[in-house]
Amino acid sequence: MSDAGGATTRRRGRPPRTESAGTRDRILTTAREEFSERGYEKTSVRGIAKAAGVDPALVHHYFGTKEQVFAAAVEVAFAPALEAPGAIADGPLAGVGERLTRFILGVWENPATRTPLLAILRSAVNNETAAAVFRRLIADQVLHRVAAQLDPPDAELRVELAAAQLVGCAMLRYVVKVEPLASADAEQIVARLAPVVQGHLTGP
Template sequence: MTDAAPRRGRGRPSRTQTEAGPATRDRILEAAREEFSERGYEKTSVRGIAKSAGVDSALVHHYFGTKEQVFEAAIEVAFAPALDAPEMVLKGSLDGIGERLTRFFLGIWENPTSRTPLLAIVRSAVHNDTAAAVFRRLVVAQVMRRVADRLDVPDGELRVELAAAQLVGIAMLRYVIKVEPLASVDMERIVARVAPVVQGHLTNP
């Protein structure tokens, strides 16, 4: 008589599933981004992500852990262009950093490919404390502190936060709430008006 296959513990993914590799992990992340985008953080569940990805919930937990950790992984992938900001913005002198940061930030929002996941991230962060904490941890650690370090002034973090508040406020009004005429004005006009303000936050005495 052939030995029966060993039973896997409850809630654990099968060997076949765990051996699926990077493609399965990427599929779960893609499903997570879509679920968070459509439903927001609170209404998204690990089970829903698993169903959308065509796997069982145990496999989502195997790769990412909790829903908060899935959200953070999905944010990091979707937010990847913005995480390049320090390298791109900090090249060159500090004299033009306000314009470079403004143009870079608005450029990400102008791109439909990056705008869709960013909208999902912002909406989730606004309505849920857990999502907001994840978003804040990612942005502060990987973007704001690196820009603040480049300024080399005692109040660098405050300066960067003020500049970020200016830019995020514009993004909310232009891309999320869509207040006119800001929502439809040419981006270059916005850059021309806002960049000097951002520059002032970052470098003025």
Template sequence: MTDAAPRRGRGRPTRTQTEAGPATRDRILEAAREEFSERGYEKTSVRGIAKSAGVDSALVHHYFGTKEQVFEAAVEGAMAPAIGAPDTIDTIVEGPLGGVGERLTRFFLGVWENPTSRTPLLAIVRSAVNNDTAAAVFRRLVAAQLLRRIAARLDAPDAELRAELAAAQLVGVAMLRYVIKVEPLASVDLERVVAGVAPVVQGHLTNP
């Protein structure tokens, strides 16, 4: 007589599910991004994400935990093109401070110009605008990945505030150009936008 298989605890994913590996995790993240994009943070549920991904909700909890943690993972994945490879960020942050405003502006708006990276970013920004929890996650990731590194290089008072003001300038332009689509800003050539915005960003970062 063979031993009976151990009973699975309530709410825990099966061994087969957890062994599905990275492909299943990626499928859940893709489903999460679609759900947050279509429904926003408040109306999205772990159960809905699981249904969209074709898995049990226990598996979503197994990989990510709470809905907030699922959202954070989805944001981080969506922001990966925006944050860029480590060497890209190094080039922006560690180059001469006299040109950091233009480098940062050109990089940030260039990401929004790319439809592949713009689509998930739009979903994230819309959720962040309408929900405090989503906004907190977005701020935390942006601060950790980019702003603190720039602030650490500024030889000036209120370095973190300066970096945040620069970010506010860039996010504001992105909102008007890509989300709200205010004319003529929405249609003007990117080079004109960079030419107008970069000196302001530079001023926030390095002016006395």
């Protein structure tokens, strides 16, 4: 438990950068696994600390409350999405619907990103606090940034209805697995959804 002891001693200072990054990352990876397996309600800071082999005080030191640990774990899972809005909104506005649709299908098709997304979705559906974290992250980091690239006064509502089309598709295809949608070719879905997303964002 040298990590925990060290952190306690240095509580008000910053741990040396290299140790800090390694331990912090390990806690975060463990937290993501714990939230994925158990869901928000059944996961505890104590359980995350135990699984990561550190003192619970160290988890609090780096992240704060359980809610803040969850927010940090979600943020990592969403890292590609958080970098993407710029790239998605940049480039010709006429292609934004297709870029956004391809991006969302891409993160769901990739098992490495699908697992944390499923965990977040499960936690958000089951727990009000987790839903609030998810809501803030999506609203602040993704929706507002895409909406800022658009013109109309109802830009945020438009972005959310576009997101609704993609979230619903992910739900039915990857979670509920309704056929023929679950087995449909991704390109066929892009062909159908890209114009719809485009219409929401830039249509009349």
